[in-house]
Amino acid sequence: MKFERKDILGIKDLSVDEINFILETAESFLEISTRTIKKVPTLRGKTVINLFYEASTRTRTSFEIAGKRLSADTINISSSTSSVVKGETLIDTARNLEAMNPDVIVIRHSAAGAPHLLASLVKQSIINAGDGAHEHPTQALLDMMTIKERKGSIDGLKVAIIGDIEHSRVARSNIYGLTKMGASVVVAGPATMLPRDIEKMGVQVHSRLEDAIAGADVIMMLRIQLERQKQNIFPSLREYAQHFCLNRHNVKLAKKDVIVMHPGPINRGVEISPDIADDPSCSVILDQVNKGVAVRMALLYLLTGGSE
């Protein structure tokens, strides 16, 4: 198949064929990270700018490593140390970066749609590394890659996504992707954390964790965004944990061979108990991180190219 996109902005726009093609390409990149010399010359002379307006450890490091293992030059900009603090607008920053002729700009921004705005303004390829509560396509791709590897296929699986769905771009991208790939997705969380009309995205909604994870092949726990407690979305961490923390007891309701995922960073004892997060027989959390590098290598490889 031909992959002819300029940008990766969201899972919503991708076809099943495109998702499969990206995942297959990413599988070939896994091996490079296991070599003694973890580098191939493919993107020699290409420049990748990581433009991060929000905090990040995993995603930013993962993109940087992905670029470097392909021999691209990677540059990281975080808003706190850039001209953003002097009041420069996103559009002006983008135009200035464009003038330096990079090949790919990876952007994370707290405003939904920021990557789309950038993509319409500059000629470089844009990769969305998370925009507000909208989408986080590379996370969904690495999640799907992890599921595919563990379960053979995504089609027909029951996937439970638990926690703050409303504010989660990870949940949104995964719902788009997993339903496209044929999984049945159920979500559960406190009522204040479930977006209105979430059913329209093709998912089943439960108010109890136990109902959602019953018989699940995959459980995806979301991070409770502690900064939101101030907005009175939930009364206390302890109460949240009592109802929505995945632990050794309630995980038994899922299938015996269930895999437990978490996009990180983990709040131990809040949404997931440490014994589950660290249990190698079900937790694939670090495997997700490992797949992340391969997925991002695949995207950089597929997006960069000449003018023809």
Add this chain to the structure above:
Amino acid sequence: MSDQKNKKTVMDKEGIERCLTRIAYEILEKNKGMENLVLVGIRTGGVFLAQRLQKKMSDIEQGKIPLGILDVTLYRDDITASKKKPCLGETKINFSLDGKIVILVDDVLFTGRTIRAAMDALIDFGRPKMIQLAVLIDRGHRELPIRADFVGKNLPSSLWEAVRVDLVEKSGVDEVVIEEGP
């Protein structure tokens, strides 16, 4: 314009088998046995040929030579020039190349650019003592100073022609054909 391409079979199943048998003997003769030898097939045609050579060599002498698979796409010199990216295959070399004699196997030797990329890739996996090249067909038109150590058949061809090696594992039939150009 006609869809019917002028096609000529230049080697059949028996021809390919005999070539590979001879190459297997030549490799063993030149290296005085199988000690320190490893085979690396270049995706995709070279992999099947390497597998056949591996079997033939174990039939001739005791033991089995390690076999690796190499996809050279990421090392090609034209990769960033084209927007259309070729599908990537998996590279699988589960053994150390340090101090080994690597027999690199491909189906057709043409410009030499694939072999250049393959050698760069091999060096990233270690420091082989020596790299030798075995190909089923050498069709000429080299653009780099590269030659094969073991050749099944020299096939002088014009640049307008396409040389295709069909193997049972991939195409269901063993034959080498020359077609009129693209």
